[in-house]
Amino acid sequence: MNDGHHEAGQRLPEELAAFARGRALTLRIVRHAETEHNRNHLMQGWSDSPITEHGRTQIADVARRLSRERFDLAFSSDLPRTRTTAEGILAALDPQPPTEFTELLREWNFGRHEERPAADVWSEVIVEHGFEVDRELSALRTIAEQVGWRGLFDTIAQLDDSGQAEQAAATVMRADAALEHVVSAAGALPGDGPLHVLIVSHGGFITSLLRQLVPEVTPDVILPNCSVTTVSLPARTTVWRLDGLGEVADAA
Template sequence: MDTNFNLYLIRHGETYLNRYKKMQGWADSPLTEEGKAVAAETGKRLAAVPFDRVYTSDSGRTVETAELILQQNNHPDNLVINRRKAFRESFFGSFEGEYSEVVFRKIAKENNCANTKELFQNHNLEDVMNFFKKSDPFHHAENYKELWGRIEVGLNEIVSSSQSGNENILLVTHGVIIRNIISKFSNEFDKGMEIKNSSVSVLKYTSNMFEVVSFNQ
């Protein structure tokens, strides 16, 4: 049997640290009330999609977002939410909780870039992830190899666990994770673009390959 499925890749709803524009990797703040409402709206947009499997990271913000989405679904099948560390947000080390603007300004300056936009224009995602680890005074932040290594474990589990063709799989995860997955399988999208909270990106898996169908909608 050929493995084929649609992967609905969704960023979690807005959290308080998102609202305050602070770095949030393994740190985990609750969804704001607006974040809950927008997640529910995404659920309504996907209400007609019969999901066969559901995955999230092991962070509370992705689990709650998945629950809000599934509450709106027209095919309530009491699906188990598979929580996986593989899909946890990138770890930002000692930058966790710092203002994002401060962190990116530091990383840009240390790598001879005027600002964040120039950083992403001049360097690929792998470079930027490696800069985080280099710039972190403790060097605890994840680099690209560490991050992609666990993402790949998670994606391989999703593929190998396929029981039937034409499945619809929901994966609620994080901005950096989504950006890296999309960039891995497509060169068409702006790698510096902000991934919107509760946005939907769709990938189709067929013939042992992922293809990006839509991004950040």
Template sequence: MKTKLKTLMLIALISVSTAGSAWAADVMLYVTRHGKTMFNTVHRAQGWADTPLTASGAAVAEQLFNPESKMKTKLKTLMLIALISVSTAGSAWAADVMLYVTRHGKTMFNTVHRAQGWADTPLTASGAAVAEQLGRGLQPLPFVAAWSSDSGRARETAQLVMKNWKNPPVLKEMKGLREVGFGLYEGDLDKNLITAAALQAGYPSDTALLEAFSAGKIQMDRMIDAIHEAEAAGTPSLPGIKSSGQAETYQQVAKRMVESITAIAKQAQQQGGGNVLVVSHGMAITTLLQALGDTSLREQLKNASVTLLRYTDNGQFKIESINDMRYVERGL
């Protein structure tokens, strides 16, 4: 730490950021001419020849770094900035947070095509394996924090991802990272859930709805709201049972996901930035992306895929990648 502080102080002397708006790695070089010399005074050429400074030349040099001068004040300020704005990995902003948001591994309900929002089932053997593969792919990166939803499948995925890491962070859970709540449709067949949403949204079948999503004709907000509206009328598979009141709207999911990911990012930023693992769920992550302004996703997020978000030092989210399976592939 002492060596780093000395280095940063040295960097501050040669990397002057003006108006507090330059990149952390920018270098502003204040190139100054020497003070007046004896040869300057007598008008003689002075290239490689050298003569000492005159009294006035020495005085102007001292004035440049006078304790009361603006330059000295600026340098002191920059030394302080250097101590609190350390750029991580040499490429990110000083306090940037890189959020590796991943969907959990495959579960029992995924395998038998049943709706799984707030309901929960354990990972299958293949789901556990892909989580460990993701962990191996992410292992070269240092992580400062790890979060999951409070669902068992997300918790188990996070634990398996970090299983072989040398210095894994303590896993924390956040309820706001849960999957969309489907109410009465929890545990029902996917086909029943999607068909009900399709009819509510004006499509003749589950296939038609999914094709519309793939074509960008309908977004996640309308799909979630259609599920909410369909659930309010009860489900054909549970005749006589009214709405549970737990099927969420898009706005409810978007609000809690944005609030959760922002709280996670801010906490990491306050600790100096770095990489953060976040294990959540397919529709919840897709909702987050739409809430952040991206509707480019045209398919279901793959199990253990990484959606990479960068939280900048000015409090903005930047989407770096979506549904990325490269880390799993590196862990094979």
């Protein structure tokens, strides 16, 4: 969620495209299935909670949808909710691609705010910026207009007395590193044909990934659990295309 701001050392979309070495590349990016914390509206970054029964149905649905596709590589956040989602999808693939579980693809770290009611955290952000809590929605929009959406998340970090919560800039750079790693690994595969890569991550962090590649994606986009977002890079080009955003698989 970089609000169009470019961090020092952050790569431009065309620089990330160059790691594909001219090959066509399609990224299927999946948000993890619904968890207990999602259902209970708790802050869930690096903390975790079990997948719900509805979430398991979501995994089965998205696995069925993606089972018709061939993937050359797969990458997932190493947190249990993403690992469980990825493993459900991989079980439906034949052949299963080489898979890496990595901390690079984790959600934003919310520090001491982890597992707190989201409404309480946002209320503190609103008060910190001098607004009344009973004007929550309009206040958040006004704050976002003043300091950007990255400013909202930086306020969460500033209110974290443990010092563990990530600033927006750190998350942007982690998204940059994750994409370099994924695209480079794909571009290094033998051959010159089109490449297909599966990525399983988290709602907020997927938005950070998308804005590295397709900056016109708005930072307040909300991706449903187990939705599929598709980004493609045509062969011998450096311009990424957003082919699908937060698409949900039909139930069987």
